[in-house]
Amino acid sequence: MSEDDEAARRLLPVADAVAASHAEGRLHGTASSAPDEVRWLGTQLSHAGSAGRPGWLAPLHELAMRPDPAERPTAAEFADYLRARVAPPSPPLRPRRSPALLVLAGAAVVTVFGVVGAALLFTGGGNEAPAETPSRAEPTADTEDDEPTATRSAEPVTARRLERFARDYVTTASSDAERGFRLLTRDYQGRSPRYREVWTAIQDPEILSLDSDPATLTVRYTYRYRLPGGARRTEEVTLQLVQRGGRLLIAGATARPG
Known part of the structure; x- marks a missing residue:
């Protein structure tokens, strides 16, 4: 049994007890609010020796320790x-909930909690500061060739082009995560280790609204998607783009519940 498996076995009864208290509208007694009690659970993973390593519990620890309480599971x-x-x-202290929020990808567990699904996807689980506004004429450094045709031309970066890129990107990433991954800069690819796993779990995405700023090469969209099991989530995503030659690539992103 791995260290992560052993840590999970020890902590599961505690997490179930905290969840049961919250379901009854009361605190378990470990902190002053429900989100803070979730953060406390995250600290228990650290004490169990599982945090900070590339094991399957690392994403859970990252989410539970988010500074913004609204972004914690x-x-x-x-x-x-x-x-x-x-x-x-032992038997759980509450009825087992639907596993629709979880996706099993082979032996790995992918977290797709509704309130932070895209945030985890784009930042790789860390707390990333907003990217600096990039130059609109950066030297060509990436060699990705497989991107939507709409982004290949050297046309001016207009609001319409940015919004078209966002639509093409969501369609591409949800249907072929590998092609979507190639629309990230090399640096951002390195900061998105769970990209393919999470996008594979996103089904039937629908963009509800779009807004863009050609001056800063940012595009913001709100979209709704379905998870395995039928659960639907809505999120607002902001993409920070760069130009590489005549192409647009994603250099960073932030997300929040829609």
Whole structure:
């Protein structure tokens, strides 16, 4: 049994107890609010020796420790993530919730919690500061060739072009995660280790609104998508783009619940 599996087995009953308290409208007693109790659960992963390593619990720890309480999973989601890999040592203290929020990709567990799905996808799980506004004429450095035709021309960067890129990108990434990955700069690819796993889980994306700023090469869109099991999520995403020659690539992004 791996260290992560052992840590999950030890912490699952505690997470279930915290979730049961929250379901009853009360705190478990470890902190002053429900999000802070989830953060406390995240610290228990550190004590178990699982945080900071590339194991399957690392994404859960990253999410639970988010500075913004609204971006943390619920205690029930925290417990469901643990349960996806290990059987509970005793009957859970609450009815088991639907596993629709979790995707099993081979032996790996991919977190797609609704409130932070895109944030985790774009930042690779870390807390990333907004990217600096890039030059609109950066030297060509990337050699990705497989991108939507609409982004290949040397046409001016207009609001219409930025919005077309966003639509093409969402369609491409959700249908072929490998092609979508090639629309990231090399640096951003290195900061998005779980990109393919998460985009593989996103189904039937629908863009609800679009807004762009050609002066800063940013485009913001709100979209809704479906997760395996039928659950739907809505998120607002801001893409920071750069020009490489006549092409647009994604150099950074932020996301929040829509």
